[in-house]
Amino acid sequence: MTGTTVLLLAGDYVEDYEVMVPFQALQMVGHDVHAVCPEKEAGDVFPTAVHDFEGDQTYTEKPGHAFELNRDFEVVDPADYDALVVPGGRAPEYLRTYDEVLEIVRHFFEADKPVAALCHGLQILAAADVLEGRTFTAYPALESDVTAAGAEWEDRVTRDGNLVTGQAWPDHSEWLAEFLDLLGTGVDHAEPAAADD
DSSP states (O other): OOOOOOEEEEOOTEEEHHHHHHHHHHHHTTTTTEETTOOOOOOEEEEEEEOOOOOOSOOOEEEEEEOOSSSSSGGGOOGSSSSSEEOOOOOOHHHHHHHHHHHHHHHOOOOOOOOOOOOOOGGHHHHOOOTOEEOOOGGGGHHHHHHHOOOOOOOOEEEEEEEEESSOOOGHHHHHHHHHHTTTTTOOOOOOOOOOO
């Protein structure tokens, strides 16, 4: 499925790496990625947050980069998209309050299209009521949310049918590899160059 069109749901204080890396990586391998947010238009810029893991009881939060949307939310028709990406951070907490967002998510599950969710992105999926009977993961503190949604928790990157999930941005390489495989995107892995003795 190289050359597919991917919808990416984002918003204020989405996790910086979790929006930037998939946005750029999917474009790098030939996919067209449309980043959207309710009540925002193409060209609107919003702040991101960097969540880091520094030995505290929870992640720390620092200012991230400004992220620019490239599509208007109001014109999104989920039927026009082949796949969906739902990054984490603080954005999912409020994005799940938009009925339009939940309807978009339900479309991808009803049509059995590829979905990749990371970290707190599961809050949107849970609010859309699409997780019952599935096996997946999310940020570890959300394990009880996973089970409350009627799903089974895994402590690793997980692929269940059309859904690929990871716990947070440190899972990017495995999470993105699983999602690219689900999309049918072939990526050749070069062997690292041998060091001179």
